[in-house]
Amino acid sequence: MREIIFATKNPGKIREVNDIFKNSPIRLVSLFELSNVPEIIEDGLTFEENAKIKAELIFKTYGIPTMGDDSGLVVEQLDGRPGVFSARYAGESATDEENNERLLYELDGFSEPHHAKFVCSSAYFDGGKFLTAYGEVKGRIIKMPRGKNGFGYDPLFLPEGYTLTSGELSLEEKNKISHRAIAFKKLYSLILKAIII
Numbered sequence: 001m002r003e004i005i006f007a008t009k010n011p012g013k014i015r016e017v018n019d020i021f022k023n024s025p026i027r028l029v030s031l032f033e034l035s036n037v038p039e040i041i042e043d044g045l046t047f048e049e050n051a052k053i054k055a056e057l058i059f060k061t062y063g064i065p066t067m068g069d070d071s072g073l074v075v076e077q078l079d080g081r082p083g084v085f086s087a088r089y090a091g092e093s094a095t096d097e098e099n100n101e102r103l104l105y106e107l108d109g110f111s112e113p114h115h116a117k118f119v120c121s122s123a124y125f126d127g128g129k130f131l132t133a134y135g136e137v138k139g140r141i142i143k144m145p146r147g148k149n150g151f152g153y154d155p156l157f158l159p160e161g162y163t164l165t166s167g168e169l170s171l172e173e174k175n176k177i178s179h180r181a182i183a184f185k186k187l188y189s190l191i192l193k194a195i196i197i
């Protein structure tokens with residue numbers, strides 16, 4: 001079985017992406033399983049740049065093929081914010097709850113519906129050419145958080161055509177529609193073609 005590092009320490013992302021790779025000939029190794037993990041500075045201007053930064057730095061550190069991703073919430077009435085700053089919207093080490101509060105604060109005064117989308121760029125690097133993929137899911141932001149599944153802004157996000165928030169959907173349901181699932185299913189196919197397992 002081949003190993004690929006998934007360059008994240010986000011347990012929510014690890015659960016979702018492991019589920020996508022569960023019946024594959026690939027075992028994902030998260031950053032929790034590695035020692036001396038370097039600090040990753042996400043200073044790219046786009047989701048794709050940040051996904052590549054993560055994949056490249058971790059590949060160069062351990063010499064093992066690596067996937068990285070960068071994702072976030074893009075809110076129409078906020079001109080695309082929090083965007084690439086989604087994880088640190090309420091400050092450098094903000095919790096999910098603090099970020100959610102900040103989002104609702106920023107949206108106060110705008111009329112509903114608050115159209116938004118989750119977007120995700122994924123990247124794979126093994127020293128050759130980058131493989132990259134993209135996914136998004138449209139929806140809207142609601143005023144009262146609902147649900148304890150998922151992570152981040154999930155309790156405030158109602159995917160288009162759904163009555164449950166992403167925080168109320170099961171892992172399996174979320175993985176049918178999520179931005180990350182789309183980006184990683186595409187990346188998975190590209191990796192399989194490239195490495196011909």
Ligand code: IMP
Nearest residue numbers: 069070071072073086087151152153154
């Ligand atoms: P990063 O991709 O690790 O830089 O952080 C992305 C941030 O965007 C997360 O910390 C969340 O706040 C938010 N985010 C990304 N994907 C999701 C998701 O599937 N559900 C909820 N929030 C998300």
